[in-house]
Amino acid sequence: MRVIVPFGTSDPKSRLSSVLDADERREFAEAMLGDVLDALDGHDPEVLADASVDCDAPVTVDERPLTDAIDAVIAAGTPVAVVMADLALVTPDAVERLFAPDADVVFAPGLGGGTNAMVVRHPGFRTDYHGASIRDHRNAARSLDASVAEVDSFRLAADVDEPSDLAEVILHSDGRAADWLADTGVELRLCDGRTTVERSDSDS
Amino acid sequence: MRVIVPFGTSDPKSRLSSVLDADERREFAEAMLGDVLDALDGHDPEVLADASVDCDAPVTVDERPLTDAIDAVIAAGTPVAVVMADLALVTPDAVERLFAPDADVVFAPGLGGGTNAMVVRHPGFRTDYHGASIRDHRNAARSLDASVAEVDSFRLAADVDEPSDLAEVILHSDGRAADWLADTGVELRLCDGRTTVERSDSDS
Numbered sequence: 001m002r003v004i005v006p007f008g009t010s011d012p013k014s015r016l017s018s019v020l021d022a023d024e025r026r027e028f029a030e031a032m033l034g035d036v037l038d039a040l041d042g043h044d045p046e047v048l049a050d051a052s053v054d055c056d057a058p059v060t061v062d063e064r065p066l067t068d069a070i071d072a073v074i075a076a077g078t079p080v081a082v083v084m085a086d087l088a089l090v091t092p093d094a095v096e097r098l099f100a101p102d103a104d105v106v107f108a109p110g111l112g113g114g115t116n117a118m119v120v121r122h123p124g125f126r127t128d129y130h131g132a133s134i135r136d137h138r139n140a141a142r143s144l145d146a147s148v149a150e151v152d153s154f155r156l157a158a159d160v161d162e163p164s165d166l167a168e169v170i171l172h173s174d175g176r177a178a179d180w181l182a183d184t185g186v187e188l189r190l191c192d193g194r195t196t197v198e199r200s201d202s203d204s
Numbered sequence: 205m206r207v208i209v210p211f212g213t214s215d216p217k218s219r220l221s222s223v224l225d226a227d228e229r230r231e232f233a234e235a236m237l238g239d240v241l242d243a244l245d246g247h248d249p250e251v252l253a254d255a256s257v258d259c260d261a262p263v264t265v266d267e268r269p270l271t272d273a274i275d276a277v278i279a280a281g282t283p284v285a286v287v288m289a290d291l292a293l294v295t296p297d298a299v300e301r302l303f304a305p306d307a308d309v310v311f312a313p314g315l316g317g318g319t320n321a322m323v324v325r326h327p328g329f330r331t332d333y334h335g336a337s338i339r340d341h342r343n344a345a346r347s348l349d350a351s352v353a354e355v356d357s358f359r360l361a362a363d364v365d366e367p368s369d370l371a372e373v374i375l376h377s378d379g380r381a382a383d384w385l386a387d388t389g390v391e392l393r394l395c396d397g398r399t400t401v402e403r404s405d406s407d408s
Contacts, residue, residue, distance in 0.1 A: 015397060091356075093356070094356060097356075109358065109375070109376065111315075111372070111398055112368065112371060112372075112397065112398020112399045112400070113371060113375050113392075113394075113398065113399035114398070131394040131399070132371075132375060132392060132394055132399045134375060135375060152295075152297070152298060152301075152357050152358050152359050153356050153357065153358055154313065154356050154357055154358045154360070154361035155356050156358070157358040157361070157362075158361075161397065161398070162397070162398075164316065167316060167317060167336075168315070168316075171313070171317050171336060171338060171339060172313065188317075188336060190317075190335040190336060193219060193316065193365065193366070194315055194316020194317065194318070194365070194366075195316045195317035195335070195336045196316070
């Protein structure tokens with residue numbers, strides 16, 4: 001099975017702009033990519049990117065939209081896992097749970113309707129990461145009569161897009177992204193509702 | 205093992221007030237409680253509430269703060285599971301994973317630092333649900349030299365407090381709370397980021 005981690009290099013993590021500037025967001029995105037590659041160690045992960053990126057894995061640069069590049073791999077008939085690059089909480093155990101089900105398609109839902117990781121063993125399946133993609137991916141599998149499994153994992157569900165997600169990294173990871181946040185002065189801010197973050201070095 | 209579901213009856217789910225009025229929030233909270241009790245079927249769940257509540261389980265009314273009432277059960281030396289009443293996505297499988305580890309304390313973290321479910325087999329443990337409670341609960345277990353396990357479950361992590369959480373219910377459950385949302389006209393709203401909700405019957 002091929003294991004692909006898509007990585008977009010153009011203005012990554014723009015929804016974190018209230019906390020991190022553009023250079024910081026790029027560094028942080030690369031730290032999260034490092035965490036994902038660490039969790040996939042032993043499974044020969046490949047990074048699929050729209051431009052070159054510095055990381056501990058082979059990088060294929062494909063200038064098509066990333067979904068087209070992923071679909072081309074699926075259509076070739078090789079079983080493939082697609083794991084998002086911003087899963088800073090992911091662990092080898094969570095990866096094993098993703099890879100365990102013997103189904104044509106395995107999904108790990110993300111917060112807010114995303115599809116944070118999947119395994120595809122059916123060459124007719126096509127990805128569509130827009131909107132509530134988990135719903136569309138379930139429908140796509142159903143229309144193919146493909147067998148489906150879903151993995152119930154918080155570590156796979158918690159992608160990092162918004163400032164409050166940074167609290168999850170601080171609370172539940174000791175990896176590269178968590179270290180980077182600590183070095184950058186991003187800290188927990190407790191409040192009445194869910195814990196979020198603040199910077200110790202500014203008012204942002 | 206006793207299995208306790210705490211339920212606060214005073215203005216439940218106030219952070220949903222932009223989408224649901226007070227009567228609706230009470231109905232919705234009771235629907236979620238029903239989903240949690242369904243998932244715990246076979247484990248003899250008990251509801252611990254600050255006033256009477258209509259549900260399919262024995263209800264103990266205790267006017268103390270709910271944490272004091274929970275701690276009194278723990279201190280009595282009986283192994284106890286505490287499962288929050290707003291876990292509308294929870295399934296029997298997720299419950300089995302919570303109950304499986306043979307540790308003094310088992311935690312299921314919630315979004316934003318909460319502790320959505322726990323199993324306590326150490327009479328010295330005390331709960332504290334304020335702030336980033338998962339961090340405080342880990343520290344409390346460590347200070348007792350208690351063995352700790354954590355359950356990696358999105359269905360246990362996704363408590364329902366904020367309007368965007370309603371999208372998770374619609375996307376991932378077909379239980380009572382999901383039915384109630386459909387009947388009330390709460391529907392998915394797709395956007396660039398994470399999917400949230402809107403009401404089909406108003407501008408709210």
